[in-house]
Amino acid sequence: MDVIEVIRAKRDGHRLTPEQIDWVIDAYTRGEVAEEQMSALAMAIFLRGMDRAEVSRWTEAMLASGERLDFTGLDRPTTDKHSTGGVGDKITLPLTPTVAACGGAVPQLSGRGLGHTGGTLDKLESIPGWRASLSTAEMRRVLEETGGVICAAGAGLAPADRKLYALRDVTGTVESIPLIAASIMSKKLAEGTGALVLDVKVGSGAFMKDVASARELARTMVDIGTDHGVRTVALLTDMSTPLGRRVGNALEVAEAVEVLSGAGPADVVGLTVALAREMLAAAGLTPGRGGVKDPAEALRDGSALAAWKDLVRAQGGDPEAPLPEAAERRVVLAPATGTLTRLDAYQVGLAAWRLGAGRARKEDAVSFGAGVTLHAKPGERVAAGEPLFTLHADEAARFDRAAQALEGSFDIGDDARHEPRPLVIDRIA
Amino acid sequence: MDVIEVIRAKRDGHRLTPEQIDWVIDAYTRGEVAEEQMSALAMAIFLRGMDRAEVSRWTEAMLASGERLDFTGLDRPTTDKHSTGGVGDKITLPLTPTVAACGGAVPQLSGRGLGHTGGTLDKLESIPGWRASLSTAEMRRVLEETGGVICAAGAGLAPADRKLYALRDVTGTVESIPLIAASIMSKKLAEGTGALVLDVKVGSGAFMKDVASARELARTMVDIGTDHGVRTVALLTDMSTPLGRRVGNALEVAEAVEVLSGAGPADVVGLTVALAREMLAAAGLTPGRGGVKDPAEALRDGSALAAWKDLVRAQGGDPEAPLPEAAERRVVLAPATGTLTRLDAYQVGLAAWRLGAGRARKEDAVSFGAGVTLHAKPGERVAAGEPLFTLHADEAARFDRAAQALEGSFDIGDDARHEPRPLVIDRIA
Numbered sequence: 072m073d074v075i076e077v078i079r080a081k082r083d084g085h086r087l088t089p090e091q092i093d094w095v096i097d098a099y100t101r102g103e104v105a106e107e108q109m110s111a112l113a114m115a116i117f118l119r120g121m122d123r124a125e126v127s128r129w130t131e132a133m134l135a136s137g138e139r140l141d142f143t144g145l146d147r148p149t150t151d152k153h154s155t156g157g158v159g160d161k162i163t164l165p166l167t168p169t170v171a172a173c174g175g176a177v178p179q180l181s182g183r184g185l186g187h188t189g190g191t192l193d194k195l196e197s198i199p200g201w202r203a204s205l206s207t208a209e210m211r212r213v214l215e216e217t218g219g220v221i222c223a224a225g226a227g228l229a230p231a232d233r234k235l236y237a238l239r240d241v242t243g244t245v246e247s248i249p250l251i252a253a254s255i256m257s258k259k260l261a262e263g264t265g266a267l268v269l270d271v272k273v274g275s276g277a278f279m280k281d282v283a284s285a286r287e288l289a290r291t292m293v294d295i296g297t298d299h300g301v302r303t304v305a306l307l308t309d310m311s312t313p314l315g316r317r318v319g320n321a322l323e324v325a326e327a328v329e330v331l332s333g334a335g336p337a338d339v340v341g342l343t344v345a346l347a348r349e350m351l352a353a354a355g356l357t358p359g360r361g362g363v364k365d366p367a368e369a370l371r372d373g374s375a376l377a378a379w380k381d382l383v384r385a386q387g388g389d390p391e392a393p394l395p396e397a398a399e400r401r402v403v404l405a406p407a408t409g410t411l412t413r414l415d416a417y418q419v420g421l422a423a424w425r426l427g428a429g430r431a432r433k434e435d436a437v438s439f440g441a442g443v444t445l446h447a448k449p450g451e452r453v454a455a456g457e458p459l460f461t462l463h464a465d466e467a468a469r470f471d472r473a474a475q476a477l478e479g480s481f482d483i484g485d486d487a488r489h490e491p492r493p494l495v496i497d498r499i500a
Numbered sequence: 501m502d503v504i505e506v507i508r509a510k511r512d513g514h515r516l517t518p519e520q521i522d523w524v525i526d527a528y529t530r531g532e533v534a535e536e537q538m539s540a541l542a543m544a545i546f547l548r549g550m551d552r553a554e555v556s557r558w559t560e561a562m563l564a565s566g567e568r569l570d571f572t573g574l575d576r577p578t579t580d581k582h583s584t585g586g587v588g589d590k591i592t593l594p595l596t597p598t599v600a601a602c603g604g605a606v607p608q609l610s611g612r613g614l615g616h617t618g619g620t621l622d623k624l625e626s627i628p629g630w631r632a633s634l635s636t637a638e639m640r641r642v643l644e645e646t647g648g649v650i651c652a653a654g655a656g657l658a659p660a661d662r663k664l665y666a667l668r669d670v671t672g673t674v675e676s677i678p679l680i681a682a683s684i685m686s687k688k689l690a691e692g693t694g695a696l697v698l699d700v701k702v703g704s705g706a707f708m709k710d711v712a713s714a715r716e717l718a719r720t721m722v723d724i725g726t727d728h729g730v731r732t733v734a735l736l737t738d739m740s741t742p743l744g745r746r747v748g749n750a751l752e753v754a755e756a757v758e759v760l761s762g763a764g765p766a767d768v769v770g771l772t773v774a775l776a777r778e779m780l781a782a783a784g785l786t787p788g789r790g791g792v793k794d795p796a797e798a799l800r801d802g803s804a805l806a807a808w809k810d811l812v813r814a815q816g817g818d819p820e821a822p823l824p825e826a827a828e829r830r831v832v833l834a835p836a837t838g839t840l841t842r843l844d845a846y847q848v849g850l851a852a853w854r855l856g857a858g859r860a861r862k863e864d865a866v867s868f869g870a871g872v873t874l875h876a877k878p879g880e881r882v883a884a885g886e887p888l889f890t891l892h893a894d895e896a897a898r899f900d901r902a903a904q905a906l907e908g909s910f911d912i913g914d915d916a917r918h919e920p921r922p923l924v925i926d927r928i929a
Contacts, residue, residue: 078672082546110536111671114543117511242540243507 136231158420159313164327168378171218187420197439201388266353274311276416319442397440418480565660587849593756597807600647616849626868630817695782703740705845748871826869847909
């Protein structure tokens with residue numbers, strides 16, 4: 072097989088054959104296909120696309136490049152969710168123990184944040200003692216004992232994707248729907264879950280800015296999951312404004328604990344319950360039957376909170392320990408009285424990132440205490456001179472640039488004009 | 501400047517700004533832009549194109565990456581030609597001394613062959629003693645003494661193009677008209693010629709298989725030359741069948757000498773004269789005025805042959821020495837009687853390559869004696885059982901695969917059906 076022929080085929084608008092796909096992924100993983108050859112192919116795929124059969128095979132080939140976890144033989148079905156990432160998206164934190172409390176097993180491999188969206192592992196690492204890196208055996212033990220596990224993917228899972236993702240990041244080939252879908256799904260399929268719910272974010276704070284692209288990404292991923300025998304469902308959810316009232320690592324953990332305690336912001340509670348119900352349904356679990364609980368009930372009765380504490384302890388964390396706090400705070404006041412009619416997710420995410428909650432490069436450390444507290448959400452009343460945001464940072468020098476990011480991030484207007492957006496925009500199965 | 505922004509701009513169909521082009525070529529030459537980034541950009545350019553201003557600037561930036569020769573101050577005007585490469589295209593050999601004999605100065609930087617088309621330097625190196633590598637001072641001295649010089653481009657000329665060409669070769673991004681045009685023109689402009697005639701080949705044996713692509717390439721190159729103050733003209737010439745009757749290094753030198761002696765195949769003579777007249781005209785030289793001779797006259801009166809001998813000697817070669825011959829020969833007989841109505845350039849080129857006349861990789865050596873003699877050209881009569889081709893190789897083991905390449909390469913049919921193609925298809929100025 073000749074890599075130039077494969078590149079030319081895609082460049083000239085042809086479908087890649089299964090043999091071409093298998094060969095090019097394998098040869099790239101082994102280093103026989105050079106980085107500059109794969110980047111030319113990635114750009115050709117970016118501009119020419121791949122059809123369902125090609126994307127499925129591409130995913131399969133990346134999956135085949137590494138090990139595949141196997142959680143068969145547990146006493147309950149596995150079910151997982153993946154979010155395409157957003158601002159204030161701490162949903163994995165309340166969701167995993169909630170589904171565990173209801174009767175599912177959640178083998179969640181998560182990532183770290185890069186850019187304006189946070190990463191689940193960064194958030195959890197703000198809990199004193201908590202460890203993200205587990206061996207496969209530890210992962211299985213935690214999953215068996217607590218019904219959930221949230222940890223970093225080992226280097227052995229889909230190494231082709233790891234290599235390709237790093238390449239796409241520096242070659243302007245990230246925003247390709249088939250390549251994004253194959254990247255996400257190769258990792259999720261390697262994780263060995265039996266059912267999968269995808270939370271595809273759409274809006275300024277998300278990777279997908281418009282509903283059409285988000286729907287195409289969701290459709291592509293659901294098809295890949297289905298083609299691989301995993302029951303897969305996607306929800307398109309709004310990311311035009313941040314989720315919840317807290318953006319930042321430890322700030323979001325605290326908010327997740329509120330939700331797990333039966334309180335917390337309505338949007339975070341609502342999305343947790345919606346996704347948990349989908350995860351149970353995809354795993355064939357029906358609340359009320361065979362001891363399966365409804366997620367809203369698990370949040371109310373303390374069983375989700377208990378599962379959270381078990382899960383944190385099983386990975387070395389102390390769920391009762393105080394969370395890190397940033398040394399400095401600055402309050403931003405509302406300039407007018409009225410209804411908050413808009414609050415932009417991207418700008419809030421950028422502010423949190425500038426405060427130190429995120430990282431610019433993979434090797435950077437994050438500040439656990441840094442972030443933004445939102446004192447009002449769209450649809451709520453604000454009064455001139457009252458707090459609108461509180462900024463948290465380890466160094467006061469960060470406040471000015473963060474405050475700049477927030478300039479123009481919100482509108483305060485007439486009550487009548489505000490039409491709340493639905494959180495769940497569409498469901499694709 | 502951020503390379504990912506530059507890649508994204510082209511990927512999304514925008515024009516690159518002059519600043520982006522200058523920066524990316526310079527940063528790539530210095531190694532700051534990585535190979536995998538440039539290959540992604542090259543693929544984006546392949547699929548999105550570049551307009552006249554972009555291609556001109558891209559060429560300018562590659563030119564600026566290295567040194568530029570300066571032949572001002574000679575006692576006659578400089579004029580050069582470039583061919584996009586074909587099978588049996590030995591035209592540079594008779595053309596350079598012919599133009600020199602007529603009153604022009606030809607500073608010709610040539611290349612080596614790769615694939616099924618031969619390289620001028622490989623052909624000339626079959627002359628005992630002849631040297632392709634000259635210093636800039638030697639080049640000027642030979643040009644002053646003989647009116648012509650044919651040598652290898654030094655590493656200092658358009659190093660960005662050298663690097664980019666090697667990259668395109670392995671990343672499926674060769675066949676891009678703007679990138680081909682910029683590559684050719686950056687080298688020709690670095691050579692410092694005052695006038696330039698482009699011989700753009702079209703047909704099975706050429707890079708450009710159809711007239712529309714060839715015309716687009718010609719137009720693009722003429723525009724670049726014009727934008728840089730060089731009088732540039734292009735001829736579109738037929739490469740559906742080989743030029744002349746000999747394909748192979750020493751075989752083509754012998755045929756060039758025939759032409760210089762006032763004989764030789766009509767197509768080689770015709771194209772030599774046509775290109776020589778264009779080169780003289782582009783340099784402002786008019787036959788009959790100020791001692792300028794017409795090219796057909798220079799071929800007839802021995803002055804072109806004398807210039808050839810001077811030129812060969814000035815670069816260390818012995819024009820009287822016997823040329824290398826291959827050790828083995830095999831004759832392929834005509835299977836039928838009739839008119840040769842078609843003889844495919846690509847297949848003949850491939851046969852010559854398999855016989856050892858060309859190289860598969862840059863570091864390979866060529867066989868000087870290997871090649872194909874054509875005993876009939878399209879339009880000529882052949883008789884069943886008489887020789888159609890003679891194959892020349894250093895090892896008899898090469899004959900079978902070469903003969904396979906020739907299977908189906910020709911048609912023998914009815915006299916009435918043959919319509920000769922014009923050699924010069926179009927002229928673009």
